[in-house]
Amino acid sequence: MVGESDARPQRLIITEMVLENFKSYAGEQRVGPFHKCFSSVVGPNGSGKSNVIDAMLFVFGKRAKQLRLNKVSELIHNSAGRQGIEHAQVSVHFQEIIDTNDDEFEVVPGTNFVVSRTAHRSNKSDYFIDGRRSNFTEVTELLKGKGIDLDNNRFLILQGEVEQISMMKPKAQTEHETGLLEYLEDIIGTNRFIEPLADSAKRLETLGEARAGLVARLKIAEREREALEADKLAAEAWLDKEREACAAQRLLSHVLAHQAQMNVDKIQGNQASLEGKLAYEREKLGQYSAVLEEHEARYDAACKEHAGMAAALERANEEFKEYERKDIAYREELKHLKAKLAKTAERERRDAARLESTEAEAAAAEAEVPALLEAAAKLGAQLTREEARLEAALEGMAGEGETLRAKLRAARAELAPWEARGVAARAKRAEAASERELVRAMRDGASSALEAARDELEEALGRAAREREAAAELEAGAGGLRDRVSTAQRAVREAEQEAQRAERAAPSRGIYGRLGDLGAVDTRYDVAVSSAAPALDHWVVDSTATAQRCVELLRSRGLGVATFLILDRQAGLAAAAGAPPPATPESAPRLYDLVRCGDERMRPAFFFALRDTLVAADLDQAARIAYGPDPRWRRVVTLAGEVINEAGTLSGGGGRPKGGRIALGTAAPRAGAASSGQDAAAELAGAEKELGEAEGVSSRAAEALSRAEAELTAARAALASSESALPRARLDAEAAAARARDLRAALPGLERAVAERSGDEAALRRLDAAVAAADKELEEIARAGAGAAAEAARLERELEGLGGEPVRRLRGALAALQAEIEGKEGAAAKRTAAGAAARKLAAKLRPELERVRGEAEALRAKQEATKNEFKALDEAALEVLKGRNAAEAALAERAADLADLRAGFEAKNREVGVIRRVEQDILAEMEVQRVAAKDEAGKRRLWAARAAAADAEMAEKWGEAPAAPTPEELAAASTEDLQYRTTLLREEMERMSIDLTAIEAWRAKDAEYGVRAAELESATAQRDEVRRAHEDLRKQRLDGFMAGFNAVSLKLKEMYQMITLGGDAELELVDSLDPFSEGILFSVRPPKKSWKNIANLSGGEKTLSSLSLVFALHHYKPTPLYVMDEIDAALDFKNVSIVGHYIKERTKNAQFVIISLRNNMFELADRLVGIYKTDNATKSVAIDPGAFVVGATGPAPAVARPVLAA
Incomplete structure (x- = not known):
């Protein structure tokens, strides 16, 4: 608890708590506001007072079991009529203040915050800080940072917890219990040393056991080393002789290496002489080589020129082949133009003849018309005379005959218009029919030309396809023939291999x-x-x-x-x-x-x-x-x-x-x-028989080889024939394709001509309609004039019956004349119509004839141009042919020159070859000397290696590098004496019975002894280091605990004396040398009584003693707020007052929230928070006792912030 000083620091308080559907609180209930110093929660038993502390613990992160429940979902309110609530939430409102006086304070700006926790039916819970989702770690760190001790819960004393302190044993008997020692050490904080001390103790024990094992192994190694001492001394004597033998062998190796070096020096003198000869020959070779290089350069240049000429000849051949392909193409073009020109000329002749006949027909028709009209006029005059004769003959029958004639004239007058219309209609029909025949002929001519062109195009495309197929067949055949050649070559190789195998075959x-x-x-x-x-x-x-x-x-x-x-x-x-x-x-x-x-x-x-x-x-x-x-x-x-x-x-x-x-x-x-x-x-x-069979196989293999070679020859000939025919087939295919391209290019023009005649169909339909209309008109005229014609015929027959035979003859003559006149007139009308139709047809034929003539002229011009191009092509091809022939002649001439150059080059090359052979002889002799030198050098290296090996062996075995022998020593040494001395020493060594491994074994045991001693020393140092660290931890724990213990014990004495007004209390170590071995005794001397253990006190005395300890711990480690649940339940009135006044005094710099049912406790509070339950739901109301005036009349004054939750 914060000390009583005049300084008023910034501190944390709880302003209020908001409980929503938490345990007995239904709906949203606000508990508070709490006073900054002393707030008391009062209410009847079972109303939900302790749930206020449970709500606070729930927000501070306690689990359901710590709240006397099994699951988080059991925290949700579940009274009658309020089942099915899905969640419960508790929010605790905090703020930091600075006290200005006993009742007033200033809120530190920006320090307000709300910590909330929500419990769900799914037994999950969520944390929130100021409405923001958070987690348990963040919430606990926040509250710990504000000074709330969530680790030891010193700020909280629950109901019955005071009595539990009095029942604690000096030290816990099991790890799941808490004794007074553990309780105090947890608060003092030295329990953090328990686990490191246990680990260090365990490690110390392990290191001690390991060290004991190392001590035992060290003693064993010492005994084993001593057992090998005698064998080691014998082996060392043998090694002394070996050392002497090695020295003799070493000197022998040096002597032999020296002799080999002398031989090398002699050979090197011979090599120097040979090198002089070689230099002379190489100088001469250089001179001849320069001349040879000049000849070679000229020969290479000639070869390159020959190759260039050969390439030029090849290009000329290719160019001439290209002209051959163009020649074929031009010939095909001229052939096509000739055929097309012949067809066009035939059309021109046919159209000219038709025009001529049409014009002649028109002229003839026009010429016949005057004669026919003149003949008709003459016949008309004759008819007049004959009619006069008839009238004279009929004068006797004037009455009757005149009547009939009058009727006949009337009938003929009625018939005359119809006859005139008939003549005109027949003329129109004849003209339309003639024009129709002309249009039909012209249309059929254009369509025939288009169809002919299409047929020719199809035939050209087919020919091109056939030519391409033929070329492809030839090419495929060439590929097949190539495969055939490859197969034949492979067969030849296989036959050769089979023949070789047959030759190698043997038993x-x-x-x-x-x-x-x-x-x-x-x-x-x-x-x-x-x-x-x-x-x-x-x-x-x-x-x-x-x-x-x-x-x-x-x-x-x-x-x-x-x-x-x-x-x-x-x-x-x-x-x-x-x-x-x-x-x-x-x-x-x-x-x-x-x-x-x-x-x-x-x-x-x-x-x-x-x-x-x-x-x-x-x-x-x-x-x-x-x-x-x-x-x-x-x-x-x-x-x-x-x-x-x-x-x-x-x-x-x-x-x-x-x-x-x-x-x-x-x-x-x-x-x-x-x-x-x-x-x-x-x-x-049976080997002879097998050999004969092998010879038969060899003969058959030779026959197979001959057949394979013949097949290869035939295949190569067929391939050559196919490859020669392939270019011609390709040219034919190209020509046919070119003809097809020309026809395809001409088709649009013919199609346009046919399209231009598309109006002919309309004209034909119009002319057909005109002919049909004329036929219909003639039928209508015939029907319309049929009555008048019949009447006229009847009257004529009656008139013919008047006057007898003479009159009938005259009438017959008149009828014949009339018929002849009508015939002449009809023929004149027909010829006039025919002439007009012919003239119209001729007018249409003339432009068509001109077009055909123009097309023929264009074809002739194209033919002439193609002939000119063909002629130019022939001339160019002739020039190319001349160039090719010239290139062939030049190539032949250059080949002759090249042969001469080659002969000169080979002559010079032979001269250089002679010099090189001499050089090679010298080099061979030098190689012999080099080999000899190498052999001697190898011997020198060999003996030098042996000497070096002996030096290394002596240095390795005896720890010294002997000096190299001087030249005088080498010259004076005898190889025979050294070999004898070495052999003698070796024999003496062989007679000795020793175990050389004893030295190594002794050294190994000695090394092992050293290793064991080092291991023991290391293990001892490691154990001592761990022991020191362990003792340091024990001292830190003891010093820290005793410092806290003495401070708490002193404050306990003070608290108990103050509360009991004269009593005494003391914390004692059961073992004064080691407080952690037997624990701590809590001894109390109530006023006017003797010293007793706290367990032997009455209930009230236990409570006072425990509270004294709690208050002492509050002094030791203060916290900003304290929550206590019915800590005064076991105290009498007097002691409750003493405790209450003490708490009242201590609330000046800390916030206390105390649940109490004792009036002399809660009456001291600065604010009362009443808890009550109605309708199975807890509610709260907060009042300020200081706001009530005792004995006042009238309405009670308002409290600071009364809250009444209904």
């Missing part, structure tokens, strides 16, 4: 083959394997019998000699061949392990040939391995083919490295199948 049953062919190595090791294993040329057979048969066969056929490797004799090597690869010096590979063998039966044979030979990168590495301490690896070969044999001699190297004795690659060859030795005799006996 091989029981014979696996040459050893080098039965395995493979990487290309890198070819020279090394071939140099180190001559046995790879041996032939592998299954048994001794097979080998003997093979030797007999070789002897009988005179085929020379061969070495056979009998496989069943190598059975003793199978175990070594199948063993895994051993560890080798410097990890050098073993030749045998590098061989990939396809048949595991061949493994012993390869082991026989290779054994334990190792491969080294160079001679230096080979010397280090071969002259090393392990005798197993005495034979070493380098990648260059230099071999150090088991006797120490060096072979190989020098000339060209040997290779090829074994197959190369990653795939292992398979051995041929061999039969067992039991039937080897029978197999060898």
Whole structure:
């Protein structure tokens, strides 16, 4: 609790709490506002006072079980009539203030905040800060930052918790209990050391056990080292002799290296002389080479010029081929123009003839009309005379005849208009019919031309398609022929291979083959394997019998000699061949392990040939391995083919490295199948028969080869023929395609011509209608004049009956004349109409004829232009042909010059070759000297390596690097004496029975002893360090606890004396040396009584004692607000007053919210918050007791902020 000082710092208070459907609070209920100092919550039992504290704990993040419930959803109000509420919410309103006096304060601006928590039916809850969604961590950090102790809950004393303090044991008996020691240490804060102390104690125990084990191992190592001392001394004596032998061997190596160096110096003198000769020859070679280069440059220039001329000839050939293709195209064009011009000329002739005939017909018709009219006039005059004669003959019958004639004249007058209309209608019909025939002829001509062009286009397209198909067939045939050639070539190769296989075929049953062919190595090791294993040329057979048969066969056929490797004799090597690869010096590979063998039966044979030979990168590495301490690896070969044999001699190297004795690659060859030795005799006996069969197979293979070669020749000939015919087919296809393009280009013009004649259909329909109208008009005229004609005919017949036979004859003559006149007049009308129709037809034919003539003229012009172009093309092609012939002649001439240049170049080249051979001879001699020098240098390096190895061995074994021998020592030393001394020392060493491993064992044990001692020292230091850290933690815990304990104990004494007015209380350590071993006793001496343990006090005394401790802890670690639930329940009136006044005094700088039913407690409060329950729902009202005036009349004054929730 904050101390009583005049300073009034800024502090946190709760202004009010808003509960919505929380436990017994239905709806939204406001509890408060709370006073800044002392607020008391009062109300009857069961009204919901403690729910105020539960609501506060709920907001502060306590779980449902800490609120005496099982689930969060049980916090939701659930009284009768209010079931089904989905959530409950509690909001606590905070603000920070600065006290101005006992009752007034100032709110620190911006410090108001509201912490809310909502519980849902789904047992989930949400946190909010000022309406913003938050979480438990943020809420607790916020409240802790404001000074509220949510870890130890010192601000809160629940109902019955005071009595629990009095019942605490000095120390918890189990980890789930809380004793007075744990209670105080939790508040003081030294419980943070408990877990680190436990961990350090556990680690200290572990390190102690480990150290004890190390002590035991150190003693064992010491005893084992002492047991090896005697063997070590014997081995060291042997090593002294070895040291002397190594020194003698070292000096011998230096002597031999010195001798090899002298030989190298001599060889180098010879090399210097040879280099002088070589320089002279090379100088001469340079002079001749310059001349040769000049000839070569001229020859190369001539070759380039020849190649350029050949390329020019090729281009000329290609250009001439292009002219040939154009020639074909022009010929096709001229052929097409000729055909088209012939058709156009035929149309021109036909149209001209038709125009001429039409014009002649019109002229003839027009010429006939006057004659016909004149004849009709003459006949009319004759008719008049005949009519006069008839009238004279009929004068006697004037009355009757006149009457009939009058009627006849009237009938004829009535008939005359119809006859005139008939003549005009017949003339119109004749004219329309003639014009119709002309239009139909012109339309059919344009359509025929279009159809003919379309037919020709279709035929051209078909021809082009056929030509393209033919070219494609030829090309496909060429591809097939190429495939045929490839197949024939492949057949030839296969036949050749079969023939070779047949030639190689020989009896091989029981014979696996040459050893080098039965395995493979990487290309890198070819020279090394071939140099180190001559046995790879041996032939592998299954048994001794097979080998003997093979030797007999070789002897009988005179085929020379061969070495056979009998496989069943190598059975003793199978175990070594199948063993895994051993560890080798410097990890050098073993030749045998590098061989990939396809048949595991061949493994012993390869082991026989290779054994334990190792491969080294160079001679230096080979010397280090071969002259090393392990005798197993005495034979070493380098990648260059230099071999150090088991006797120490060096072979190989020098000339060209040997290779090829074994197959190369990653795939292992398979051995041929061999039969067992039991039937080897029978197999060898059949070898002759198999050989004959092989010769037959070889003969058949030769025949197959001959047939394949013939097929290849035929295929090549067919391919050449196809390739020569293919260009012509392509040209024909191109020409047909060009003709089709021309026809396609001409179609639009013909279609336009047909379209232009589209009006002909309308004209034909019009003319057909005119003819039909004329026919209809004639029918109508015939029907209309039929009555008058019949009447006239009847009257004529009656008149003919008057006057007898003479009159009838006259009448017949008159009728004949009348008919003839009508015929002449009708013929004149028809000829007039025919002439008009012919004239109209001629007028239409003339422009058509002019168009056809224009088209023919255009075709002739195009034909002439094409002929000119064709002529120019021929002239250009002739020039190209001349150029090609000239290029061929120049190429032939240049080829002759090139031959002369080549002859001169080859002559000079032969001279340079002679000089180069001399140079090569010198180089060969120099190579011999170089090889000799290399051999001597190799020996020098070898012995120098041995000497260096001896130096290194002595330095390694005896810790000293001996000085190199002087030239005088080398000259005075005898190799025989040194070899004898070395041999003698080696024999003495062999007679000694020692165990060299004893030295290493002793050293190992000594090293182990040192390691064990170091480990023990390290473990001891580590244990001491952990022990110091553990003691530091214990001291920190003890010092911190005792400081807090003494402060709390002193304040407890003061609090208890103040509350009880004379009593005494004290916290005592059960074990004064270790407060954490037995815990703490809470001893109390009530006023006027003796000292007692708190557990032996009465209920009220326990409460007072516990409250004294609580108040003392508040002094030790104050908090801004305190909430207490019925802490005065067990106190009497007097003690309640004492506690109440104490709390009243302490609320000046802190906020207290106390739930109490004791009037002498809550009457001291600055504000009362009443809690009551109606209708199964809790409600609250807040009043300020100081606002009521005792004994006043009239209405009560208003409280500071009364809140009444109904």
